[in-house]
Amino acid sequence: MDLGEFAARARQSKAIVFFTGAGISTESGVPDFRSPGGVWTKYQPVLFQDFLASESARIQHWRLKKATYELFKTVKPNVGHYAICNFEARGQLLGLITQNIDGLHKLAGTSEKRLIELHGSDRLVTCLKCAKRYEPIDVYETLGEEFTPPTCDDCGGFLKSANVSFGQSMPVVAMQRAQAWSEQADLFIVVGSSLQVQPAASFPVIAKRSGALLAIINRDPTPLDNMADFVHNGAIGEFFRQLSALLGDS
Ligand SMILES: [Zn+2]
DSSP: OOHHHHHHHHHHOSSEEEEEOGGGTGGGTOOOTTSTTSHHHHSOOOOHHHHHHOHHHHHHHHHHHHHHHHHHTTOOOOHHHHHHHHHHHTTOEEEEEEOOOSOHHHHHTOOGGGEEETTEEEEEEEETTTOOEEOHHHHHTTOOSSOOOOBOTTTOOBEEEEEOOTTSOOOHHHHHHHHHHHHHOSEEEEESOOOOSTTTTHHHHHHHHTTOEEEEEESSOOTTGGGOSEEEESOHHHHHHHHHHHHTOO
């Protein structure tokens, strides 16, 4: 189907589920951390078991996350993030599942009850022992050039940015909710995910098998394009500007 037909179907949908990946944040200036010059080439991500076992690994974690924190202070949501908010405002959004840890959906205004951050968020710090939540500013601004890894002022447990690290298990409840939304969706829209890793690739398949219309909006082709009812390969921001014009969004 073409964009006009897709927009017509989107207008009629009552239970839309969005699934977003790094591509939706590119136009906000969030770089691919794996790309040359990205933070990951300067600071290797720390495996969760190493974080638990070694103070030097915890220091490495905080150096990487401090660099990310400095970057995230400057990035803002873009037209793609706001377009999803418009679907929620019209009462059409069942849920938004994101792989991103940049927190931009929340900043754009997607409500917490409609949002699943599958890989957690870098815009929060939590205690691994008692789960107490800390604002990033209260943790990162205390980290100078040399520091000891921060601990919880209530229980002494290790603090950690609230992203799901390599080697750390995915949150069970979030996974179950994401699966339920995928089963209930009447329209499932992938935005900016290459759908090459599990469990990311499983949700569109579940949605399609459960009867949803499947749309994939991504710069490059994905392995699930042949299963989709609508595919758009190109710039994501421009796509949402065109879609919003067809839907009459302000
Ligand atoms: Zn604690």
